[in-house]
Amino acid sequence: MKTIRSVLAEAPLVWLLIAVPVAAGVHYAMPHAALLGFILACVAIIPLAGLLGHATEKLAARVGDAIGGFLNATLGNAAELIIAIVALRAGMLDIVKASITGSIIGNLLLVMGAAFLFGGLRHPIQTFATIGARAQVGMMALAAMAILVPSIVSAVDSAKFVAKSVNFSIVVSVILLGVYLLSLVFSLRTHVHLFSGGSTEAAEEEHGTPWSINLAVGVMLAVTVLIVWMSEILVATVEHASKALGLTNMFVGIVVVAVVGNAAEHSTAVIMAMRNRMEIALSVAVGSTTQIALFVAPLLVLLSLFIAPAPLSFAFPPVEIFLVLMATFVASILLVDGQSTWFTGVQLLAVYLVMAITVYGVPA
Amino acid sequence: MKTIRSVLAEAPLVWLLIAVPVAAGVHYAMPHAALLGFILACVAIIPLAGLLGHATEKLAARVGDAIGGFLNATLGNAAELIIAIVALRAGMLDIVKASITGSIIGNLLLVMGAAFLFGGLRHPIQTFATIGARAQVGMMALAAMAILVPSIVSAVDSAKFVAKSVNFSIVVSVILLGVYLLSLVFSLRTHVHLFSGGSTEAAEEEHGTPWSINLAVGVMLAVTVLIVWMSEILVATVEHASKALGLTNMFVGIVVVAVVGNAAEHSTAVIMAMRNRMEIALSVAVGSTTQIALFVAPLLVLLSLFIAPAPLSFAFPPVEIFLVLMATFVASILLVDGQSTWFTGVQLLAVYLVMAITVYGVPA
Amino acid sequence: MKTIRSVLAEAPLVWLLIAVPVAAGVHYAMPHAALLGFILACVAIIPLAGLLGHATEKLAARVGDAIGGFLNATLGNAAELIIAIVALRAGMLDIVKASITGSIIGNLLLVMGAAFLFGGLRHPIQTFATIGARAQVGMMALAAMAILVPSIVSAVDSAKFVAKSVNFSIVVSVILLGVYLLSLVFSLRTHVHLFSGGSTEAAEEEHGTPWSINLAVGVMLAVTVLIVWMSEILVATVEHASKALGLTNMFVGIVVVAVVGNAAEHSTAVIMAMRNRMEIALSVAVGSTTQIALFVAPLLVLLSLFIAPAPLSFAFPPVEIFLVLMATFVASILLVDGQSTWFTGVQLLAVYLVMAITVYGVPA
DSSP, rough: OOHHHHHHHHSSSGGGGGGGHHHHHHHHHHHHOOOHHHHHHHHHHHHHHHHHHHHHHHHHHHSSSSHHHHHHHHHTTHHHHHHHHHHHHTTTTHHHHHHHHHHHHHIIIIIIHHHHHHHHHHHSEEEOOOOHHHHHHHHHHHHHHHHHHHHHHHHTTHOOOOOOHHHHHHHHHHHHHHHHHHHHHHHIITTTHHTTHHHHHHHHHHOSSSSOHHHHHHHHHHHHHHHHHHHHHHHHHHHHHHHHHHHHHHIIIIIIIIITTHHHHHHHHHHHHTTOOHHHHHHHHHHHHIIIIIHHHHHHHHHHHHSSSSSSOOOOOOHHHHHHHHHHHHHHHHHTTTTTTTHHHHHHHHHHHHHHHHHHOOOO | OOOHHHHHHHTTTGGGGHHHHHHHHHHHHHOOOHHHHHHHHHHHHHHHHHHHHHHHHHHHHHHHHHHHHHHHHHHHHHHHHHHHHHHHHHOHHHHHHHHHHHHHIIIIIIIHHHHHHHHHHHHHSSSHHHHHHHHHHHHHHHHHHHHHHHHHHHHHHHHHHHHHHHHHHHHHHHHHHHHHHHOOOIIIIIIHHHHTTTHHHHHHHHSSSOOHHHHHHHHHHHHHHHHHHHHHHHHHHHHHHHHHHTOOOIHHHHHIIHHHHHHHHHHHHHHHTTTTTHHHHHHHHHHHHHHHHIIIIEEEEHHHHHHHSSSOOOOOOOOHHHHHHHHHHHHHHTTTTTTOOOOHHHHHHHHHHHHHHHHSSSSS | OOHHHHHHHTTTTGGGGGHHHHHHHHHOOTTTTTTHHHHHHHHHHHHHHHHHHHHHHHHHSSSOOHHHHHHHHHTTHHHHHHHHHHHHHOOOOOOOOOOOHHHHHHHIIIIIIHHHHHHHHHHSSOOOOHHHHHHHHHHHHHHHHHHHHOOOHHTTHHHHHHHEEEHHHHHHHHHHHHHHHHHHHHOOOOOOOOHHTTHHHHHHHHHOOOOOOHHHHHHHHHHHHHHHHHHHHHHHHHHHHHHHHTTTTTHHIIIIIIHHTTTTHHHHHHHHHHOOHHHHHHHHHHHHHHHIIIIIHHHHHHHHHHHHHSOOOOOOOOOHHHHHHHHHHHHHHHHTOOOEEEHHHHHHHHHHHHHHHHHHOOOO
């Protein structure tokens, strides 16, 4: 009991956990209140994702730099991965694709925009080391390209290409996962010093009381089970909720699911920016994007062969391709700079807002 | 009389004002000479736009920095706005859209290219502070994205999306105008020092003899009436002139109208570049682009609801989308640099030339 | 005999020249072994292209900086030009276009990626002067734009525009060649110092024993004849070879022909990167791209009017447009940086690999 209290004491937005039992109660007791169940499941995932990230960091702090870095890098988007896997099993390929798109544009525009805005309201001009930022942007751009190239070709020459695109998606996934592994070698082995900059210090500051390995692993397992459960409610209710709200699957995937899955990154990035630790804020936002593109997306493609009723391919809808392309372009222009103000944040948020409204307007 | 002479003495290209009465004479006396009337109206607008900008600066110099900055920012593209409003009332939506596209690519490629070329012929390497330039480029890129995202989606999923795009365009316009207001807060309030750099000094140098507020406002009103008049002749004759020259509306809007409307910026930017004041030259070219995208375009969309026979939407033709995208991309690459030579100018002008020829070749 | 031996002693990959007689033998003696003939002709061109470049440098070293620079700039891609001309005469327009696309993405991603990777394995972080790199990137971006704009418009409004696109392509070609001439004036006359940096020193180091003008011209002529011969075998066998391998013409043009034609640049760039001379490595890779876009491509368009059964236009297939656009975007992001590591190379190679696989999957 004391352990649970001490665990909860450090988790962000912990009071939202009350949504877990309520969501379950509503879902099973009132099967017709699908919209309410959907909203509650979304709300419940937010603190769970935060807690999962928190426990991962505690475990990483225990097991040494190299394995810790690997854990952080691999499980950083675990909540999104779980939601996507549950959706994949239910055959909702369009929502899975949309949530990948939404994670990318959400991290680059919404999370980074909010970080710049709230950081900039406290500090007139915020600077960040461009070398780290540029390395991240380069990786992000390349990851985006790798996902986009097949999609674009598919959009241009749709009819015939799609037929081949499952095998094709498998090969590309293997390449991306290979690049991801090499990126870990790069950032955890050969060029550690480029990335460790201020982040170790900050990481220590953040870690707070250390957890035992058992506690950390226990929390991770328990929270994972809860996220799977909430994701199943979310997936079971999403169709009804969409219809009730007059939303398309694409909008729900890009805006709702992605925002819910990235809420933890969101709050971390904003808090760090307000403390004027821009490197960490950026690394959370951009690093998460890269991870989605190089690790989560290809992993889902490969997993879909075994767990989904139909295989997932890299052929994204044209609208989503353009959104990712634009977001990457805008982010790469702004990060080259090494400086930000509150207005940089306003600009990014405005682009996100326009994109969200655009997606809202795209018919099913 | 003496006042008029002193006003005219400072205006650039003042002798072109002779085209005002000639254009009117030809238009009303020789209704069949539509092509001649069109050309004369175009020529007449060039010095009028310059004079309007000049009077705005004189007024701005009188009313203090904050309101003055606001005036300059808001009325800097007044001539283009007037032409567009007159065309809007006549229901020529395609020409209005084309002139917005043309202003953006014209400022980024033609005006900036000419500035780099003529500046570079005098000074082997010209440098400019990148911080201002980058802030401008970021704003420009974001503005372009905001306009492009809906257009692209519309181009991709045309059939159904267009139906919703009027309401959609209204919402996006309100967002863009909000960002524009915040950009004024940013540049005139919270971060004045980033922008005032060399420009106050130069502005003083440029202002010459101060005008009384009455004189400035009087000139502005008179010139505005004349621009409206010339715009009406221009709009009334444009269809016939296009046909006579074998040009499409798109070409006339993108190349002819945009060049005419931006002639004042053009000469200012080139003169400043030849004096090696690259910050001002860039700020004229890029600032004007941003203003078109964030202020003029959304204002026209909102105005169209009241004054146009049909509402204007943000759904630009695909060709125009790509031109804006390419121009933004090229400009953002070149401005990141902080250096220019005559060859940079040649490159920009070549891209403009290729674009103009491309537009010429696109069938109606 | 001694001369020949001394010439061969300096040429890279000289032993591959054995493929020249073997290719000829196979082609004429075994007309059914088209695939073998094709492969041998490809292999034979690799050392010939290297020898041609080598002889050009020797001649350039003899005739003084200005003319020498002009020769290097003009004949740097002579092998690709010869292959393209032979293919043009045979009416294989799609292969010519694909080989232009392939040269651009091959130089930007494959050659540069290999240079970064192998250089980075020896030197943890490699830096390069950004001013030269940026000038090159700007030029490359502009060149790419100039080629892309008409293609994109053509892709968007295909039906009617293509009809006009021959005249149109001629005009654009003349503009591009004009820009190319001005770029020579820029780099060889007005701004020599920006480019001469470390390269003269390195060039000297590279030149080795000087050749007489006669020897250099003699080698160039002899090698040119051999390249023409091998190109004719290559072109005569390419269709059969493609079918035998189940490849499309696009894949053969983009991947096979482009890799063969650029093999010399490839080895130079990698060797230079391993010696930590990044400026030269980049200038080979990016300079070659620029030359293809501004000189080789427009020259082929103009030549096609006289030597090809049908005129070549700038209307590239949409897939190729996007590949060039993406490659330019990625390269421009990475070069802005001024730093590279082995992982930068991995990223570029991964994008190239994904692109190659994508092209492989595009149906004929």
